[in-house]
Amino acid sequence: MPRWGMVIDLDKCFACQSCTAACRMENNTPIAGKNQADMGRAILWNEVLPFVEGEYPNVQTTILPRPCMHCEEPACIKVCPVKATYKNEEGIVLVDYDRCIGCRMCTVACPYAVRYFNWYEPEWPDDLKEHLNPEPEVQPRPKGVVEKCTFCVQRLRKARETAEAEGRTFQTTDYIPACVQTCTGRARYFGDLDDPNSLVAKLAHSPRAYRVFEELGTHPKVYYLKQG
Amino acid sequence: MEPKNQHIKAILAPVRKVSTGDYLLWGALLALLLTGLGMWVWQYLEGLGITGMNRPVYWGVYITNFVFFIGLAHSGTFISAILRIAGQSWRAPLTRAAEAITLFSLPFGAGSIIIDMGRPERLFNLLFFGRYQSPILWDVTAVSLYLLSSVVFFYLSLIPDIAMCRDRLTDAPRWQRRMYEILALGWNHSPEQYHRLEKVLDGMAVFMTMLVVTVHTVVSWLFGMTVQPGWHTALIGPFFLLGAILSGTAAVVIVLALLRKTYKLEKVLHIGLFNSLRKLLITFVLGWLYMMIAEHLTIGYSNMTEEMVVLNDKFSGTYATVFWSMAAFVFGIPLLIFIFKGKNNIGWMVFASVLINIGMWMERYIVIIPTEVSPRMLHVMGQGSYFPALPEIMITIACFAGMALLYAVFTRFFPIVPIWETADELPGHAHPAEPVPATTGD
Numbered sequence: 176m177p178r179w180g181m182v183i184d185l186d187k188c189f190a191c192q193s194c195t196a197a198c199r200m201e202n203n204t205p206i207a208g209k210n211q212a213d214m215g216r217a218i219l220w221n222e223v224l225p226f227v228e229g230e231y232p233n234v235q236t237t238i239l240p241r242p243c244m245h246c247e248e249p250a251c252i253k254v255c256p257v258k259a260t261y262k263n264e265e266g267i268v269l270v271d272y273d274r275c276i277g278c279r280m281c282t283v284a285c286p287y288a289v290r291y292f293n294w295y296e297p298e299w300p301d302d303l304k305e306h307l308n309p310e311p312e313v314q315p316r317p318k319g320v321v322e323k324c325t326f327c328v329q330r331l332r333k334a335r336e337t338a339e340a341e342g343r344t345f346q347t348t349d350y351i352p353a354c355v356q357t358c359t360g361r362a363r364y365f366g367d368l369d370d371p372n373s374l375v376a377k378l379a380h381s382p383r384a385y386r387v388f389e390e391l392g393t394h395p396k397v398y399y400l401k402q403g
Numbered sequence: 404m405e406p407k408n409q410h411i412k413a414i415l416a417p418v419r420k421v422s423t424g425d426y427l428l429w430g431a432l433l434a435l436l437l438t439g440l441g442m443w444v445w446q447y448l449e450g451l452g453i454t455g456m457n458r459p460v461y462w463g464v465y466i467t468n469f470v471f472f473i474g475l476a477h478s479g480t481f482i483s484a485i486l487r488i489a490g491q492s493w494r495a496p497l498t499r500a501a502e503a504i505t506l507f508s509l510p511f512g513a514g515s516i517i518i519d520m521g522r523p524e525r526l527f528n529l530l531f532f533g534r535y536q537s538p539i540l541w542d543v544t545a546v547s548l549y550l551l552s553s554v555v556f557f558y559l560s561l562i563p564d565i566a567m568c569r570d571r572l573t574d575a576p577r578w579q580r581r582m583y584e585i586l587a588l589g590w591n592h593s594p595e596q597y598h599r600l601e602k603v604l605d606g607m608a609v610f611m612t613m614l615v616v617t618v619h620t621v622v623s624w625l626f627g628m629t630v631q632p633g634w635h636t637a638l639i640g641p642f643f644l645l646g647a648i649l650s651g652t653a654a655v656v657i658v659l660a661l662l663r664k665t666y667k668l669e670k671v672l673h674i675g676l677f678n679s680l681r682k683l684l685i686t687f688v689l690g691w692l693y694m695m696i697a698e699h700l701t702i703g704y705s706n707m708t709e710e711m712v713v714l715n716d717k718f719s720g721t722y723a724t725v726f727w728s729m730a731a732f733v734f735g736i737p738l739l740i741f742i743f744k745g746k747n748n749i750g751w752m753v754f755a756s757v758l759i760n761i762g763m764w765m766e767r768y769i770v771i772i773p774t775e776v777s778p779r780m781l782h783v784m785g786q787g788s789y790f791p792a793l794p795e796i797m798i799t800i801a802c803f804a805g806m807a808l809l810y811a812v813f814t815r816f817f818p819i820v821p822i823w824e825t826a827d828e829l830p831g832h833a834h835p836a837e838p839v840p841a842t843t844g845d
Binding site: 211214215216224250253254255256257258259274275276277278279280282283284286287288291292293294295296317318319320321388391 | 449450451452456457458459460461462516519520521522523525526528529531532533534536537538539540543625628629630631775778779780787788
């Protein structure tokens with residue numbers, strides 16, 4: 176079984192937000208609207224977070240694109256009282272939207288703030304509504320449940336189906352999430368961390384590689400390459 | 404043979420009639436309760452978006468209420484279980500009044516969790532798919548067990564008094580007499596029955612004491628088990644527990660003063676009880692201060708980045724006003740009142756107790772919200788903010804109204820002072836079951 180992981184090179188990221196947009200289209204996250212977004216209720220499975228240090232004129236800005244970290248030891252899973260959030264056999268952390276009771280303990284427990292709550296029934300402008308992704312995994316979530324980045328599991332399933340239809344074995348390079356595919360600066364890498372020859376495994380061992388909040392013992396599977 | 408109690412007339416007097424004033428009060432409380440219920444229906448139909456909650460403040464007033472009401476509930480168990488084991492016989496007249504607080508605040512504590520859920524109709528997923536690793540399930544287990552055992556404990560000690568109502572209130576409406584008859588379970592005041600009852604209550608008191616410690620510790624672990632700054636401390640359990648017993652005991656003072664005044668129970672609920680409670684409250688307030696200092700000094704001294712963001716926010720930032728008024732309400736003002744004004748003065752005692760309970764609600768709020776406002780990802784996410792919206796305020800008021808309603812109705816149908824426990828002589832006992840204390844409570 177592959178152990179999916181991601182590496183993001185902060186030297187290459189220039190905060191164009193195309194990963195956020197691609198994620199939105201791929202995963203049918205609802206449009207919150209300006210008022211709700213100002214209240215902090217926008218749902219963005221992938222966010223590009225600016226980290227500004229210092230004061231003008233000595234300002235240093237770091238940009239942190241943040242998908243779900245798909246931790247090896249996730250803080251969210253053990254606090255879920257109904258096993259609605261779980262890790263599948265390939266290490267991807269998922270949410271069962273039909274089971275979630277909306278207690279929001281996982282959103283409170285996750286140190287990376289990757290989990291989002293549906294405050295209302297999801298809505299889209301009519302023009303967008305016609306172009307929702309039809310895949311079953313990303314059907315609009317009902318109000319009152321939690322959702323988050325899935326590393327685009329629907330793409331993984333489709334990649335496997337395609338490989339089978341073409342009569343070849345599935346390669347770990349057959350599948351990448353939408354944010355990785357779209358990244359303008361080619362800053363994102365995706366693949367099997369257990370395969371020592373894969374690019375992600377090599378980059379994850381680079382001296383520039385680090386993980387966010389390493390000290391919390393969550394063992395994220397998203398690595399960053401230091402800006403530098 | 405009935406237990407002999409010189410105050411039996413005074414104790415049963417409130418049960419004999421429901422006045423117009425009662426109906427007005429009940430009506431007003433019911434209206435508030437129904438308004439809250441309406442708000443909840445609206446919230447259910449629209450979604451939790453109508454509250455002030457957002458990201459990163461995923462938990463707000465509802466969870467504050469949950470912690471507060473469960474804390475309030477610790478009054479009864481403390482008075483009737485812990486003090487029972489400790490052999491504090493002065494507590495006898497106020498056991499039921501205190502236990503009734505437990506019984507009637509627990510449903511609103513447990514209910515607050517359901518109100519807070521995004522999909523309350525999936526509540527039973529907890530039974531079908533429960534994960535015992537989750538603090539939420541610990542809470543559900545502990546609180547429901549607590550509710551169940553409180554009902555049993557309360558009912559058991561009520562049986563002899565129901566039997567007395569059955570025998571004495573023969574002019575009550577038919578349904579009411581029938582209710583007493585069923586609930587009394589054929590109690591006939593035989594010495595053997597009293598021996599068994601005492602034995603069961605003693606045994607249950609041990610169990611209840613363990614449960615009361617567990618319940619509020621588990622409530623605090625809802626926060627303590629996460630790695631969030633401000634929550635992740637081993638002290639949070641004992642701190643929550645002590646706060647719960649403090650607010651519960653203060654609530655007993657308020658309720659006792661109200662009962663004494665409205666139902667003319669001055670002789671039974673004598674001033675000595677207030678003086679005894681005063682000493683307990685001084686102890687708890689000082690204990691609370693000790694924990695407060697222990698907790699904040701440890702955090703402040705170690706100076707860890709994420710922790711300090713939350714601590715500074717409480718001490719001198721957005722939440723400074725709430726934090727320092729909370730400290731004044733729970734500790735500063737009440738302690739001065741208890742020491743210098745409280746003795747033999749019910750008015751001051753009630754004032755201080757009301758302050759303590761307002762302060763304790765604020766304390767729950769100040770533990771929960773500032774941590775969420777400044778999460779670990781703060782440096783990239785920016786500061787959050789939270790202010791409760793109308794539905795949250797109305798539902799909170801409804802919870803308090805609902806609790807008061809249950810209490811008010813109960814006191815009109817059942818004696819709020821345990822007749823048999825305060826009796827001068829119990830069948831089969833050579834001595835009084837619970838010696839009546841001297842009026843100073845010393």
